[in-house]
Amino acid sequence: MNPIGVEVYPIDHGFTNSYIIHSEGTIMVDVPFKARDFNKAMERIPFEPAEIELIIITHGHFDHIASLKELKEFTGAKVAVHRDDMRGLKGSSIPVPTGVTLWGSVSRVLLNVFLTPFLSASPVDADIILEEEGFSLSDYGVSGSVFHTPGHTEGSSSVLLDSGEAFVGDLAMNGFPLCFSPRLSIYSHDFEKLVDSWRFLLSNGAEMIYPGHGEPFSADIIRESIHKLDIT
Ligand SMILES: [Zn+2]
Ligand SMILES: [Zn+2]
Numbered sequence: 001m002n003p004i005g006v007e008v009y010p011i012d013h014g015f016t017n018s019y020i021i022h023s024e025g026t027i028m029v030d031v032p033f034k035a036r037d038f039n040k041a042m043e044r045i046p047f048e049p050a051e052i053e054l055i056i057i058t059h060g061h062f063d064h065i066a067s068l069k070e071l072k073e074f075t076g077a078k079v080a081v082h083r084d085d086m087r088g089l090k091g092s093s094i095p096v097p098t099g100v101t102l103w104g105s106v107s108r109v110l111l112n113v114f115l116t117p118f119l120s121a122s123p124v125d126a127d128i129i130l131e132e133e134g135f136s137l138s139d140y141g142v143s144g145s146v147f148h149t150p151g152h153t154e155g156s157s158s159v160l161l162d163s164g165e166a167f168v169g170d171l172a173m174n175g176f177p178l179c180f181s182p183r184l185s186i187y188s189h190d191f192e193k194l195v196d197s198w199r200f201l202l203s204n205g206a207e208m209i210y211p212g213h214g215e216p217f218s219a220d221i222i223r224e225s226i227h228k229l230d231i232t
Pocket of ligand 1: 059061152170
């Protein structure tokens with residue numbers, strides 16, 4: 001545990017990350033492709049699934065919500081999602097947004113033609129609809145908040161802990177086949193908003209970034225990217 005008592009358990013299932021955050025209470029950020037990935041992860045985590053009281057969805061893309069229906073039933077947790085991405089939970093697939101890099105532009109077309117139209121998660125009712133203002137996690141025993149951080153999708157949200165860990169979904173990426181090193185998302189529905197969301201997270205204490213794809217990395221990498229954008 002770090003000094004203010006937060007443990008982070010990544011659930012690694014190949015491509016997309018989800019995370020369990022354990023402090024005085026236990027919450028989860030996004031869910032794995034398959035419920036069995038969750039069950040496997042729980043074998044090495046020292047508490048019960050029913051202790052997870054809240055599942056926060058960073059955004060409504062299929063790879064972040066695929067097993068949500070099963071996990072909601074299995075854990076009994078409440079589900080929180082931003083209003084603008086709620087349609088992803090209602091059974092409609094949200095297309096991959098505009099490419100920021102050349103590979104982003106190419107892969108986006110491939111994904112939106114060959115994959116996204118055929119993927120939709122089983123519909124789930126959200127219990128908490130996130131709006132523009134921050135949502136405190138104190139009722140769930142975690143020191144931190146969920147913030148609306150649009151830019152990847154309209155309704156993208158990030159969990160920012162008071163201890164500096166930021167769970168940002170696809171606002172950043174760090175791994176093959178999306179990219180080779182930590183960086184801003186390669187897909188963005190509104191790049192200006194994406195940069196503004198990052199400015200917000202950085203100025204509010206984000207130090208360690210836990211992306212939706214790839215390993216965690218220092219927020220300094222994003223800080224430098226944004227600085228470069230400012231001077232060009
Ligand atoms: Zn996404
Ligand atoms: Zn993703």
